Amino acid sequence: MSESSIPGHGQPSLISPVSAASGFAGILAEIAATAAQRERQRELPYREIERLKALRFGALRLAGSAGGHGLPLSGLFAVSRDLAAADSNIAHAFRNHLWQVEAALRLPDHPFHAHVLALAGSGKTVGPSFAESDAVAAGARPSRVLGRLAWDDRREAYVGSGDKVYATGNLYNDAFVGIAVESRENRTVQYVLERGEGVSDEDDWDAFGQRLTGSGTARFRDVVVKASNVYPADPPSAPEAAPWGFTFHQVYLTNAIAGIARRVALDAVDVLRARRRNFYHGEAAQPSGEPVLQALLGRIRAYAAGVEAVADRAVNALQTAWDNHGTHAEYETTLAATLAASEAKVVIDDLAPQIASWLIDLGSGSVVASAGALDRHWRNIKVIASHNPRVYKERLLGQNLLGGQLPPNGAFF
Structure with missing residues (x-):
């Protein structure tokens, strides 16, 4: 599938203007075209990730003079959503690195964070070497791998x-x-x-x-x-600083699901156009002319667009929090971003699997063959959604409305 899978004005495409302007259009189209093959063959995307590193995907937020693309936080989410639409595995693999860069940008003069930024600017990526494996009880905090x-x-x-x-x-x-x-x-x-x-x-x-x-x-x-x-170690935060860490991790995952929902809408067009046999009780000679299938395609498109809009709301709230870092408005804007991230997760985790299921309804027996690996969309959505389950977000949102309950201050909520 290419970015021109759905031609015409106002219709969704794989690649956003931000990615195109940043030089990622070609690699994203290639990654999208080979994603199903990697899924079928369990082919780890070393080559694709190395190419993205060479294009400084891991330095989206760094200034051009530092080896990056100079994007705002909202631009990072736009490009990473495009990557998730192409292959959500690869987008997810960059999450920890991109968060570490984000943390470094808040303390760029600290020697540890300066080292991280230098690695990112040179096309390298960093990962975590701290663990949560022994934090088994409610309220327990993880210890560190290299404690x-x-x-x-x-x-x-x-x-x-x-x-x-x-x-x-x-x-x-x-x-x-x-x-x-x-x-x-x-x-x-x-x-x-x-x-x-x-x-x-x-x-x-x-x-x-x-x-x-x-x-x-x-x-x-x-x-x-x-x-x-x-x-x-980092200097202690000021007492008045917001404790929620801008909820980057959660918004990134929810944003990745929004990318998958977009890919479902794009794949749905290809599925319907490729179908050649209709049921005898249908109303059209070809499935693409079937009114009920056209309506279902429209529903997939509308719901996928709705998912992206909800994700954009959380991204915009996070951008506002970043813009107010270190100001008197930091606490309120960061709290608003955390609540918006929770709201987005509740809605998107509910809708996105349904959108992926409708893709199977649209294609019927024509799409259940393993060759297309279209079942990966539902599976990938559910696995991403399993991070920090939405039931805890729902509880918080209700408690917040009733009594002003504040979110937990762990970075992954």
């Missing part, structure tokens, strides 16, 4: 070990970041670990969707962290 960095006199460097589960994107990343306690001064530090000896990733992610995100287990065994790559 302690031990100084090694012989190597004149730090050494640490640990495992990171759900290491989304780490198969494709060039470096890893985290927080630990270093042994010499017993202080909390941040570090950048370059990929090398002792770092291994397992493609053991066995979910029924988002199969190619590299979300398996990352293992770190006696990895060496250079002393020059160990930095002070």
